[in-house]
Amino acid sequence: MIEKTEFKVLDMHCVHCVKHVEESIKKLKGVKKVKIDLESKNVTVYHKDKTKVEEIKEAIVLSGYTPE
Numbered sequence: 001m002i003e004k005t006e007f008k009v010l011d012m013h014c015v016h017c018v019k020h021v022e023e024s025i026k027k028l029k030g031v032k033k034v035k036i037d038l039e040s041k042n043v044t045v046y047h048k049d050k051t052k053v054e055e056i057k058e059a060i061v062l063s064g065y066t067p068e
Contacts, residue, residue: 002032005053007043007067009060014038017065024063028055043067 012018018036021043025034030051035044045056060067 001049002046003049003051005045005047005056007045007057007060008041009036009043009065009067010041011065012036012038012041020063021060021065024059025056028059031056 009021012021015038018038022034022036025031025043025045028047028051030048031045032048033046035046036042043060047056057067
């Protein structure tokens with residue numbers, strides 16, 4: 001089953017930021033799609049239900065940003 005999880009990442013300011021976050025999340029096993037809207041700072045992740053939300057948050061942090 002595919003789940004949808006959303007985060008706000010307020011410290012993204014440019015397309016470079018978006019690329020870092022997106023690449024980091026896409027490396028996780030089970031992630032199917034990442035959609036990021038820079039204007040609203042929304043990050044939407046479509047992933048298998050076995051992918052833990054904490055893993056996604058950690059990937060965002062490791063890319064240098066703060067998920068809310």
